[in-house]
Amino acid sequence: MKKVALTLLCALIAMFAGGCGKTEEQTGLTIGIRGSESRTWDFVKEQAEKEGLQIELVPFNANVNPNTVLLDGEIDANAFQHVAFLDQFNSKNNSQIVPVGSTIIAPLGIYSDTFRKIEEIPDGAKIAVPNDDSNWGRALLLLQEAGLIQVVDNFDGFGGADKIKANPKHLEIIPVDGATTPRVMKDVAASIINNGVAVEAGFLLKDAVFHESKTAKPYINVIATTKEKANREDVKRLVAIYQSKAVSDFITETYKGNYIPTQGTIEELADFKQAFKSKP
Known part of the structure; x- marks a missing residue:
């Protein structure tokens, strides 16, 4: 009897509320x-x-x-x-x-407290990048687009020190937690900051020294x-x-x-x- 009553109750709910539980619609x-x-x-x-x-x-x-x-x-x-x-x-x-x-x-943008042009970044400068594999790799592609490094021929989009083929300015790439990239700017020449993090930190894209093209x-x-x-x-x-x-x-x-x-x-x-x- 309980089973029958439950079935009837569900049917009534379906009539007035669109169904008993989730449906495809x-x-x-x-x-x-x-x-x-x-x-x-x-x-x-x-x-x-x-x-x-x-x-x-x-x-x-x-x-x-x-x-x-x-x-x-x-x-x-x-x-x-x-x-x-x-x-x-x-x-x-x-x-x-x-x-x-x-x-x-x-x-994604390169932000700096010190430099206003990408050409001003000196040899041996420290560059902070997000440390998760995907965004670290994205940062390396951005540095390549800026003309600062070259990634390896078989680059797979993931980050790592071994993914850099050429680094003529001998930049020191420092992976940090992505959420801290704005806070470490005072300790590095430039920091690569995810856009969402940059927005929360009060930066506009126009504040970046260099940033990705819109076709990324x-x-x-x-x-x-x-x-x-x-x-x-x-x-x-x-x-x-x-x-x-x-x-x-x-x-x-x-x-x-x-x-x-x-x-x-x-x-x-x-x-x-x-x-x-x-x-x-």
Whole structure:
């Protein structure tokens, strides 16, 4: 009798509340984010509500990897990482988290308390870089783009002292925790700071001595979810809302050029590793 009563109760709930438990036709999404983009996501949430899509935002600090939380099933999707970082995470964890839509490029910059031009950085100077493999590698590519070093021919996008082929100015590359890169500026000639960290520290991209170009494909940020959820209609609606003109204009006006909105397809990002090739 209890089983029959429970079934009837669930049926009544389904009639008046849209179902007993989660179904394929979702009306709400839980999204893991980092604080540097909270203003954007608050705006996205407002836009989504206008279209009947409910979003719950779950902010994480630098000590928590939203990919791990996603795999644990505690959130439906996340938006905090670029393509190269996601690829590395999947490789290390044998996971199948997939990008479902591009969001922004947050150009990596070289910042200095002492020097205003890249040419002013002297021989033997100390350069701080983020110490996680992905962003360390990204920093090396930025130093190469600035003409300061050359990465190895078989560069895979990951950092390490052994990834430098040529260092004519004998720069001392010092890996530090990414969150501390603004604070160590007083101790080094220059510090390479992730854009989100730079924004939180009060820097604008125009304050950088040198920064990535906006076509840095491996470092385009994405909305990501598990392979099983990638084709859900509510996830597709979320991507469409983020990539709308209203959100794009909000990002441009709010972040004053620090974040550049992108509407590229996932297929266009598939060959991102081509950017890792060493340049003479």
